[in-house]
Amino acid sequence: MDLQPNKWILCLFICSFVTGICCNSMEKKIYLNLNYTVACVRLLNATHQIGCQSSLSGDVGVLHVLESEENLDWVLNTGHSPPYMVILEAELFTRSILMKLKDGSRRVAGVAVIEPNTNLPGGFSPHTTCPNENSGVYTETYDPTYAHCNRTMWNPFGNGLSYEEFPFPIFSMKEDNDTRVIRQCYQDHNRGENGSIPQYPLCAMQLSSHMSAVTDTPTCMRRNRIQNDFSISPEMVCDPLGGSNIWTSTRPINNTEKGHKPSQSVVIAAARMDSRSFFFDLAPGAQSSASGLIALLAAAQALRNISDEDQPNRTILYAFFEGETFDYIGSSKMVYDMENTRFALDLDNVHSMVEVGQVGIRPQGSPIYLHSDPVSRKNDSVNTEVQSLIENLKEASSSSNTNVSEPEASQPLPPSSLQRFLRARPFPGVVLQDHSSTFTNRYYESMFDNPENLNMTYPPELTPEEQLSFVTDTAKALADVATLVAQTLFLQAGGDSAKATSITADPQTVARLLYGFLVKSNNSWFEQMIPSDFKSRLVDRPTNFYTGVHMQKSEPSFLVEYILANLTGTVVNVTQEDCKAQRENEDDKESRHLYSYMWVQGAPVANSTDTDSLCVRSSVRLSPAISPAFDLDLLSSADYSTWTESRWKKINGRIFLVASHELEMLTLGVGVGILLLSLILTYLISSKAEILFCSGREPTSATY
Amino acid sequence: MITRAALSSSGNSKHSGTSTMNLERVPNEEKLNLCRKYYLGGFALLPFLWLVNVIWFFREAFLKPSYSEQTQIKTYVKRSALGVLLWAVVLSVWITVFQHFRAEWGEVGDYLSFTIPLGTP
Numbered sequence: 001m002d003l004q005p006n007k008w009i010l011c012l013f014i015c016s017f018v019t020g021i022c023c024n025s026m027e028k029k030i031y032l033n034l035n036y037t038v039a040c041v042r043l044l045n046a047t048h049q050i051g052c053q054s055s056l057s058g059d060v061g062v063l064h065v066l067e068s069e070e071n072l073d074w075v076l077n078t079g080h081s082p083p084y085m086v087i088l089e090a091e092l093f094t095r096s097i098l099m100k101l102k103d104g105s106r107r108v109a110g111v112a113v114i115e116p117n118t119n120l121p122g123g124f125s126p127h128t129t130c131p132n133e134n135s136g137v138y139t140e141t142y143d144p145t146y147a148h149c150n151r152t153m154w155n156p157f158g159n160g161l162s163y164e165e166f167p168f169p170i171f172s173m174k175e176d177n178d179t180r181v182i183r184q185c186y187q188d189h190n191r192g193e194n195g196s197i198p199q200y201p202l203c204a205m206q207l208s209s210h211m212s213a214v215t216d217t218p219t220c221m222r223r224n225r226i227q228n229d230f231s232i233s234p235e236m237v238c239d240p241l242g243g244s245n246i247w248t249s250t251r252p253i254n255n256t257e258k259g260h261k262p263s264q265s266v267v268i269a270a271a272r273m274d275s276r277s278f279f280f281d282l283a284p285g286a287q288s289s290a291s292g293l294i295a296l297l298a299a300a301q302a303l304r305n306i307s308d309e310d311q312p313n314r315t316i317l318y319a320f321f322e323g324e325t326f327d328y329i330g331s332s333k334m335v336y337d338m339e340n341t342r343f344a345l346d347l348d349n350v351h352s353m354v355e356v357g358q359v360g361i362r363p364q365g366s367p368i369y370l371h372s373d374p375v376s377r378k379n380d381s382v383n384t385e386v387q388s389l390i391e392n393l394k395e396a397s398s399s400s401n402t403n404v405s406e407p408e409a410s411q412p413l414p415p416s417s418l419q420r421f422l423r424a425r426p427f428p429g430v431v432l433q434d435h436s437s438t439f440t441n442r443y444y445e446s447m448f449d450n451p452e453n454l455n456m457t458y459p460p461e462l463t464p465e466e467q468l469s470f471v472t473d474t475a476k477a478l479a480d481v482a483t484l485v486a487q488t489l490f491l492q493a494g495g496d497s498a499k500a501t502s503i504t505a506d507p508q509t510v511a512r513l514l515y516g517f518l519v520k521s522n523n524s525w526f527e528q529m530i531p532s533d534f535k536s537r538l539v540d541r542p543t544n545f546y547t548g549v550h551m552q553k554s555e556p557s558f559l560v561e562y563i564l565a566n567l568t569g570t571v572v573n574v575t576q577e578d579c580k581a582q583r584e585n586e587d588d589k590e591s592r593h594l595y596s597y598m599w600v601q602g603a604p605v606a607n608s609t610d611t612d613s614l615c616v617r618s619s620v621r622l623s624p625a626i627s628p629a630f631d632l633d634l635l636s637s638a639d640y641s642t643w644t645e646s647r648w649k650k651i652n653g654r655i656f657l658v659a660s661h662e663l664e665m666l667t668l669g670v671g672v673g674i675l676l677l678s679l680i681l682t683y684l685i686s687s688k689a690e691i692l693f694c695s696g697r698e699p700t701s702a703t704y
Numbered sequence: 705m706i707t708r709a710a711l712s713s714s715g716n717s718k719h720s721g722t723s724t725m726n727l728e729r730v731p732n733e734e735k736l737n738l739c740r741k742y743y744l745g746g747f748a749l750l751p752f753l754w755l756v757n758v759i760w761f762f763r764e765a766f767l768k769p770s771y772s773e774q775t776q777i778k779t780y781v782k783r784s785a786l787g788v789l790l791w792a793v794v795l796s797v798w799i800t801v802f803q804h805f806r807a808e809w810g811e812v813g814d815y816l817s818f819t820i821p822l823g824t825p
Contacts, residue, residue, distance in 0.1 A: 226820070
């Protein structure tokens with residue numbers, strides 16, 4: 001009877017204890033975790049490592065919001081509580097400041113850059129001034145006057161930051177709650193009053209982005225192999241960059257038989273599908289990648305409706321290359337496959353090539369420039385072919401509301417996939433760009449290469465659905481380029497001039513593609529074109545054009561595969577089971593060699609949540625885009641791309657108040673002292689126990 | 705082995721029956737035999753046997769009043785000590801060299817390592 005209330009009291013006590021502990025987490029009271037953390041990661045190639053590295057448990061530094069370049073003196077020399085975590089506004093994210101921080105890196109714990117809401121005036125490009133300098137066609141042996149961008153410096157705004165190595169973490173943050181908290185914390189704690197020294201406790205930040213790989217690609221791939229062979233639970237340290245190239249053709253090509261296809265002459269229409277920025281997984285790539293990609297997609301759709309009797313005699317092969325930013329991964333792999341009978345075609349089958357480069361920034365009436373390679377044009381037969389291609393382009397431009405112009409005759413090709421094809425053999429090709437010498441893109445391969453760079457703006461009161469279908473001026477200009485490309489390809493493939501003028505690209509398609517790639521890929525039009533299982537891969541933010549590691553499909557390659565299939569393929573009446581098994585009916589064994597089948601979601605049916613799923617038959621194929629250096633195990637080669645990305649365990653950041661070092665040591669010392677004191681006391685007491693605890697114990701024998 | 709030696713030196717033997725625990729009760733010939741076994745065993749690349757030899761038989765060899773087998777035991781203990789010293793020097797030198805130069809040796813360093821640290825050369 002007496003135990004019942006005791007039991008209840010005990011229960012109550014335990015419950016309140018437990019709730020008190022777990023709902024009152026000490027960690028949450030001390031640390032404020034940053035929500036949006038985008039870090040710069042380490043990439044390695046045959047000889048170098050680039051990017052940033054933090055220490056294993058993260059780097060802690062006292063916050064300092066940098067006011068100007070002169071204020072760096074506080075961080076590097078005069079500040080009293082190094083190491084510092086430097087917060088940079090976007091205007092201060094320049095090469096000179098970062099190089100100074102790198103030199104004084106003993107006092108620098110890390111850097112956090114705040115992304116602005118609008119692009120910086122002027123320009124900013126963390127890429128080099130001469131992109132893909134050593135992996136294009138212009139080497140000393142090809143022609144020394146053009147090597148290393150001697151003739152034209154393509155990216156004048158380039159400061160090369162992406163290709164430097166930093167011994168501290170560099171993160172990027174958006175202007176949101178966290179940044180406000182950081183600035184407030186800095187104001188409250190880290191600024192001394194009236195120029196006096198700020199007193200502890202100070203506001204500090206910890207950034208953690210420890211990269212596993214080190215030195216260069218041969219080292220990290222060797223360590224991968226050692227881990228694989230000798231360890232029980234292998235721990236990989238790096239992965240090669242790459243993905244898949246997407247290609248399709250106007251006439252189906254047998255993909256199972258590799259190598260030369262007799263009497264097939266092909267015109268390649270190429271575009272690149274990737275971009276990058278200084279930070280990992282943040283690559284809007286509007287002008288550098290999306291503009292050319294979208295123009296070619298719209299051109300492919302425009303050419304789809306050619307009826308059979310008007311089909312030109314040459315086939316047009318649309319190729320979208322992955323990984324071109326990193327020394328032409330995709331195009332070098334395709335050329336390698338073509339040379340080694342691993343691709344459905346051979347280099348002998350290729351007649352000529354048209355590449356669509358950066359074509360998005362075109363103020364009213366500005367021309368499209370037709371770049372070609374002056375060295376290969378020294379050969380007469382190549383020169384005549386290039387001339388006829390340019391004639392076709394001029395003919396197409398007259399009926400497509402664009403004007404074309406050739407740059408100076410002795411100017412080399414800009415960085416483009418055509419350069420890798422020219423490395424294999426000289427043959428005719430033209431690259432379309434919106435600039436005649438240096439890039440018009442002031443934000444090449446940076447986080448500012450976004451719709452604002454293309455002057456693409458929507459009226460403010462539109463809903464997302466309305467924005468999807470709204471045709472901006474940028475879309476109209478890009479549709480004109482797409483028409484130009486489509487008509488040129490038709491003429492180049494041997495089509496009839498009279499029929500060419502009726503080929504036009506649809507501005508509505510271009511507008512939707514621009515919205516889907518650059519604003520939000522989670523929209524109703526894209527949803528209809530992908531299988532329902534992949535719906536979660538559509539996101540509410542701009543597409544990330546970063547190539548990523550080769551095992552993971554990049555976002556653009558996923559989107560381009562299905563969009564291209566829907567825009568160039570036909571809907572066939574095939575059951576879902578057959579469609580997914582790549583056949584038209586039960587007995588069909590031949591279709592898989594020529595076609596690929598996709599079961600896509602289709603348009604939503606009225607008054608229900610179901611969609612009208614259907615089977616799309618197209619010739620869209622994936623071809624691996626991983627550098628031949630990894631297949632051939634030539635990891636120190638200078639001929640192929642050797643880029644790998646390091647692995648990491650966690651990337652996060654948090655803010656907290658930090659006490660002075662002396663206080664920490666004092667606390668530790670006091671603790672150790674108390675421990676020793678208690679040990680001594682216990683020993684003394686236990687040795688004198690009989691004297692201290694004379695409890696006058698009586699023998700316990702009962703005396704009754 | 706070392707704990708048993710410590711126990712035996714405190715003279716508080718719990719296992720009076722077995723001869724390995726307490727050298728007090730062991731006849732001198734047995735002691736010599738043990739010392740010799742440990743000495744010879746150490747040549748099989750087992751320097752810790754020599755170390756045990758030194759620690760265990762140190763008192764026997766140098767601090768006890770002399771008996772007939774003691775001179776032999778003394779030589780064994782001295783030679784074991786020499787062996788331990790040699791091993792210590794060689795291992796220290798190798799460990800220092802390896803830790804310092806492993807990063808520069810590249811491929812060789814990686815193949816010699818059991819665990820390779822992440823993120824540092």
